[in-house]
Amino acid sequence: MHPTNLSIGVDIGGTKILAALVDEDGKVYGQIHRETPNHDVARTERTLAEMIRELSEDNDQMPVGIGAAGWMDRQGKNVLFSPHLSWRNEPVRDRLMKLVGHEVTLVNDADAAGWAEHRFGAGRGESDMVCLTLGTGIGGAVILGGQIHRGKSGIAGEFGHQVIVPGGHRCACGNRGCWEQYASGNALGREGAELVRSKSPVAFRLREAVGDNPDAVTGADVTRLAANGDPACKDLIEDMGGWLGLGIANLASVLDPGTIVIGGGLGTASKQLVETAEETYRRSLSGRGYRPFAKICQAELGPAAGLIGAADLARFNQQQ
Amino acid sequence: MHPTNLSIGVDIGGTKILAALVDEDGKVYGQIHRETPNHDVARTERTLAEMIRELSEDNDQMPVGIGAAGWMDRQGKNVLFSPHLSWRNEPVRDRLMKLVGHEVTLVNDADAAGWAEHRFGAGRGESDMVCLTLGTGIGGAVILGGQIHRGKSGIAGEFGHQVIVPGGHRCACGNRGCWEQYASGNALGREGAELVRSKSPVAFRLREAVGDNPDAVTGADVTRLAANGDPACKDLIEDMGGWLGLGIANLASVLDPGTIVIGGGLGTASKQLVETAEETYRRSLSGRGYRPFAKICQAELGPAAGLIGAADLARFNQQQ
Known part of the structure; x- marks a missing residue:
């Protein structure tokens, strides 16, 4: 039913985590959401892992893009600072990859939304x-x-x-x-x-x-x-x-x-x-x-822009 | 006496035109200057041609980079606006190429100076x-x-x-x-x-x-x-x-x-x-x-930064 070449996009907001499957034309499938467990890093990371498992149906070949408020270093490996999530100069990407078992791309949420508008929206x-x-x-x-x-x-x-x-x-x-x-x-x-x-x-x-x-x-x-x-x-x-x-x-x-x-x-x-x-x-x-x-x-893309962009960047990174 | 692989750099300022030969390490040879004939475009362009002839000793293979205050379009062909020179949306580059008989690269003076600092100076x-x-x-x-x-x-x-x-x-x-x-x-x-x-x-x-x-x-x-x-x-x-x-x-x-x-x-x-x-x-x-x-x-490069950068960009363009 779903098209092939899907990736998973996640957008961690101040109040909600959105996640969905996204195809290479930026179309969104099966969007789900959870409340953000604010300032509880371990719970946030577990919630992410559950949502990813639910969407991927255990297909760990699907790349995952995660957008979050905060500053990622240039390689997207470390979060330098995150206002909502209490991540402070931590190697978040590698930890999440271990936890969820997928290739993970970590990106600033506004960058993700901008990328989505550039690829599929008003830009x-x-x-x-x-x-x-x-x-x-x-x-x-x-x-x-x-x-x-x-x-x-x-x-x-x-x-x-x-x-x-x-x-x-x-x-x-x-x-x-x-x-x-x-x-x-x-x-x-x-x-x-x-x-x-x-x-x-x-x-x-x-x-x-x-x-x-x-x-x-x-x-x-x-x-x-x-x-x-x-x-x-x-x-x-x-x-x-x-x-x-x-x-x-x-x-x-x-x-x-x-x-x-x-x-x-x-x-x-x-x-x-x-x-x-x-x-x-x-x-x-x-x-x-x-x-x-x-x-x-x-x-043009509304509240899903962030997860669409994160998913697209994850696919892009995997193809490199 | 002069090294090979020289290009000519020109910096048109509000009061002075500076020009010199520049080698591929950013070293300056034989710098000359003239007063800027303000707002007299024809005289400015003739002065440029004379200075370039003097420096090149009629070697028209030498690329010429010209930095000037003003807005060049992205290709460096047209000057959209120049505060000192009364150039207003004119195909200045092609006119100068005809006049001086050299390959000409036209660039904003601050871009030229910044490029010089990037290549050879503080950056x-x-x-x-x-x-x-x-x-x-x-x-x-x-x-x-x-x-x-x-x-x-x-x-x-x-x-x-x-x-x-x-x-x-x-x-x-x-x-x-x-x-x-x-x-x-x-x-x-x-x-x-x-x-x-x-x-x-x-x-x-x-x-x-x-x-x-x-x-x-x-x-x-x-x-x-x-x-x-x-x-x-x-x-x-x-x-x-x-x-x-x-x-x-x-x-x-x-x-x-x-x-x-x-x-x-x-x-x-x-x-x-x-x-x-x-x-x-x-x-x-x-x-x-x-x-x-x-x-x-x-x-680090002082007042010659503009002409050094313009010359370097001209060499760079010729090699492309």
Whole structure:
């Protein structure tokens, strides 16, 4: 029933682990999911092994690609740092290979999602592209000459931490003014909460939606109300689109990509956000008028992008 | 007397055209220079042809590399925009080849300088590096996997125009808050002028040096006084080093290079600037503690870097 030449893709998120079989055209079969056993490394690794066994039906020739938030070294052998998983400079790949009995490719989750969009999604046919995964923060992938650019130590594409407002909002990374403090689901939630906290009359719909409790506001609330036409929430999205576009213009000044794909939960949910970002990018690009604009578009593959990309990279590695 | 396998390198600057013969080890022979006939394209091109004839002694087999400020398309055939030379979307390379009778390689001047540092200077042996040319503005080169990364339309590496202070100082590019408004010779001159204009008593040495005329202050004045120990000018350099380091941390978040080389007139003149920049970079890099720091160092090749790199790229192109 399943086509041949399948590989297994896994995406370890902050709350869920997704896994599926993926064919060489990026089609997904038999997707399963589990809760992420946060900060419990041994349980996480056992869960991974179970999910892989279930999908592969004990065919250990199937290559496995695993995407996770964090920094993998250039060879994908060691995890230098992982925010959700308490992996700290550990030889995770070899340990997982022993545990699951398959060839394992370990990759940053945003790189995996960007690769999927490059191969099968909104960046098809584009050799030089950037993919932003807008979720709670900003994940980034840089694809140059048709390959993921990983950087000297494997940590390229951490755009979310370019400082765009010196002295600005505090970021969990320890700095102030990082881009993801101005353009992400968390940032949108923070701005919405501030409106609620100020008891702003313009935010009456948002206040109602969260029972006047600022701590309950999420980026998703703001996005949903904006999509339903609420003017206050539309303003918040528009402000954020401005920050998003400014940061994209910065990336363009460094990389000059042909296409910029915006994905992730927030990037996929809000067309208004992406449109405003494009306007600001076009108004901010240095040298506008003497150079072409990059194409800016929403991602196409949805929440499975990460596992699709991880599976594809695993197949690619096996063929090398 | 001259070794064989020479190529000709030319660097068209805002005030001077430098040209020389360069061998395959990057050694320079018989350097000559002329004033740049600004904004007179025909005269500039005639001057180039004369200089090339003089150096080649009518050996038209010698490849010629020409570096100039401006944006070349990815193939190096057309100049999209050149600030000093009034070239606007013109097929400059083919016209110059006809005029001088040599194979011509056209390249952005900062790319040429970065390439020279990669091949023969401070970036020897480093496959992934960034080179900043700090002069009146910031020129940039990105070298990845041992090759210049030019971007989709040939305009990558325009770091000077990443916005680091939204709404900040106006830049000639039309935007506000560009990095080069905070970290360049022009920015240093502007800050010095402001101190002089305010009749600041702490700036008495700088005021004396320019006859109390703020319009006469240049970045070079500030750099020289700082090197001689003047506290006010040292403070200006320190402030600028902070901005420089912040922008470098931003580049590292995108590219993750192994080495960052700082050259140009200002970058070469001020060890204090580069040291302060490195401190700020180390304090600002996102994920410090979980990743290696890039090496940050001054360029080694001085003002000939541009022509050396252009000549080397021309030889490289001929061998292809």
